[in-house]
Amino acid sequence: MLHHIKYLLLKFNITQPSDNDIYDWMQYNYVNRIEYALEHGNYKTRKLAAEALGNLGAHSSIPMLFRSIDDKVQNVSIAALNALEQIGCKDELGATLIKKRFDWVREHRDKKAKQEANKGKKYNIYRWERASKKSFERVKEQLKKPIR
Template sequence: MLHHIKYFLFKLSNIQPCKNDIYNWMLYRYVNRIEYALKHGNYKTRKLAAEALGELGSSASIPVLFKSIDDKVQNVSIAVLNALDQIGCQDELGATIIKKRFDWVKKQRNKKAKQEANKGKKYNIYRWERASKKSFERVKEQLKKPIR
């Protein structure tokens, strides 16, 4: 009975459901409530709802998951991708979107790790290594040669 009241208060935007609420909705198989939480919750609620939909494995919730694949928060987007992967989208277009999105997430993580690794690194450019100095010397040598 309490989870019904919490859902009503959530629809009125008074509270956000916690992990236990979403777990109870999973037990009672309230897929529509979890989908509503995925659409209208804060980022923690959206992440929990995406994980719950992945565990439920309902193929009817695939369109809702596809709508929230481009979430502003990267953790929510990753949770949605994992949920779609757990459900196993049979559509060829859906499988390609999931694969490309996973590749994008991997590139973003690698880029961030590379930036963190190079954060304290200093780059020294020595005068004799500069390309402009080498090209200037080459032009001087060509000017010394006689014109044919």
């Protein structure tokens, strides 16, 4: 009964469901409620909902998971990718998208790790010293002299 109330509170945007609520929805196989939480929840709720849909393995939620791949929060999109992989999206387009997204995530993590590794390094940058006014005047005078 309480999970019905939590769903209504989510619908009216009053509160977000907790881990236990989403777990209860998984037990009762309420895929539509979990999909609604994936679409309208905050980032923690969206991540939990994506993981729950992956555990349920409902093929009807594949389009919703594809939409959540491009989520603003990286953890949500990774959870959606993992869920799609758990469900076993056998579509060629889906497999290609999942592979490309995982490659992008790996490159992004490698780039961050490289930045963190190079954070403390100091680079020796050689700067050419500007010619002093004295030497500039001397060169100017030499150019005025006739060539022999």
